Amino acid sequence: MDTPVIYADLNLSRTSRLENSSRSFPPQDICQGPSCHQLALKLGCAVILLLVLSVIGLSVSVVVLIQKSSIEKCIVDIQENRTETTERSPLVECPPDWHSLHNKCLGVFHSTSKSWNDSRSDCSEKESSLLLIQDQEELVSLWGLIQGLQKNDIHLFWIGLHYTLPEENWKWINGSVFNSDILKITGTPEENKCVVISKQKMVSETCDGENKWICQKELKPVK
Numbered sequence: 769m770d771t772p773v774i775y776a777d778l779n780l781s782r783t784s785r786l787e788n789s790s791r792s793f794p795p796q797d798i799c800q801g802p803s804c805h806q807l808a809l810k811l812g813c814a815v816i817l818l819l820v821l822s823v824i825g826l827s828v829s830v831v832v833l834i835q836k837s838s839i840e841k842c843i844v845d846i847q848e849n850r851t852e853t854t855e856r857s858p859l860v861e862c863p864p865d866w867h868s869l870h871n872k873c874l875g876v877f878h879s880t881s882k883s884w885n886d887s888r889s890d891c892s893e894k895e896s897s898l899l900l901i902q903d904q905e906e907l908v909s910l911w912g913l914i915q916g917l918q919k920n921d922i923h924l925f926w927i928g929l930h931y932t933l934p935e936e937n938w939k940w941i942n943g944s945v946f947n948s949d950i951l952k953i954t955g956t957p958e959e960n961k962c963v964v965i966s967k968q969k970m971v972s973e974t975c976d977g978e979n980k981w982i983c984q985k986e987l988k989p990v991k
Contacts, residue, residue, distance in 0.1 A: 860987035861987065862874075862987060863875075863985075866985075867913060868987065869906075869909055869910065869913060870902070870905075870906050870909060871987060872984045872985070872986070872987070873896075873984065873985045873986070873987055874899065874910075874913070874982055874983070874984055875891075875894065875896065875982065875983040875984075875985075876913070876914070876917055876925070876980075876982050877890070877980060877981055877982070877983070878917070878921075878923050878925070878980040880980075881978035881979055881980060882926075882978055882979070882981060883975065883976050883977065883978055884926050884930065884962040884975040884976075884977075884979075885975065887926045887979075887981035888926075888928070888941065890981065890983070891981070891983035891984075894983055894985070895985060896983040896984055896985035897928055897941060897942075897983065897984060897985075898926060898927055898928030898941055898981065898982070898983060898984070899925075899927040899928055899982040899983065899984045900927070900928050900929075900940050900941070900942060900984065901927065901929075901951065903950050903951075904950060904951060907951060907965075907970070910965065910982075911965075911967055911968065914965070914966075914967055915967050922966070922967070923966075923979070923980045924964040924965070924966055924971065924973065924979040924980065925964055925965050925966075925979060925980045925981055925982045926962060926963075926964055926979050926980070926981040926982070927963055927964065927965055927970075927981075927982060928940055928941035928942070929941075929946060929953075929962065929963040929970075930961065930962040930963065930975060931957050931958060931959060931960070931961040931962070931972075933959055936957075937957070938953065938957060938963070951970060952969075952970065953970045953971070953972055954969050954970065954971045954972065955971050955972025955973070956972055957972065958972075960974060960975050960976070961973065961974065961975065962974075962975040964979050965982075
């Protein structure tokens with residue numbers, strides 16, 4: 769009767785040890801719990817944050833490079849402009865008895881009178897052309913020059929503007945069309961009419977009439 773009791777005790781002890789050992793190991797589905805999900809979420813957020821920071825860093829680098837390139841280009845342009853200015857030196861001047869006005873040299877000839885065509889030919893012989901007026905500001909400056917030269921005398925001066933056919937409009941001798949919105953002409957526009965200027969206005973006159981004239985030429989470098 770003693771033998772069966774001993775065997776019963778051994779079997780219980782072994783069963784108890786197996787149960788205890790099985791409890792000591794972690795369950796197979798432990799990573800499916802809430803803590804595992806939170807860890808994965810944190811890792812995902814960290815990766816996204818790193819990607820965003822990388823993109824921002826690259827964008828900043830590109831902007832810096834573009835700005836640096838623009839600055840370098842500006843520096844090069846400035847240096848080229850300085851070189852151009854230096855190469856153009858010394859300053860320009862007009863021939864004797866000619867007057868500098870709005871980047872032009874003006875020859876005001878009032879000692880004799882000629883027709884419009886003869887005045888144009890005289891300017892060509894002087895390596896110049898009859899005056900071309902760009903805008904109202906230049907015209908006002910020209911009036912000031914004429915008044916200073918003539919004082920109390922009253923003269924009319926041919927300029928490089930005449931009426932052309934078959935276009936039937938005013939044209940400058942360089943082929944450009946007269947802009948009536950900028951400058952105004954007193955008198956009728958018709959065949960064989962050319963324009964003179966007085967101290968105060970631009971007037972339509974017969975081209976065969978004789979008047980003073982004004983030539984213009986470009987400023988020349990000082991040698």
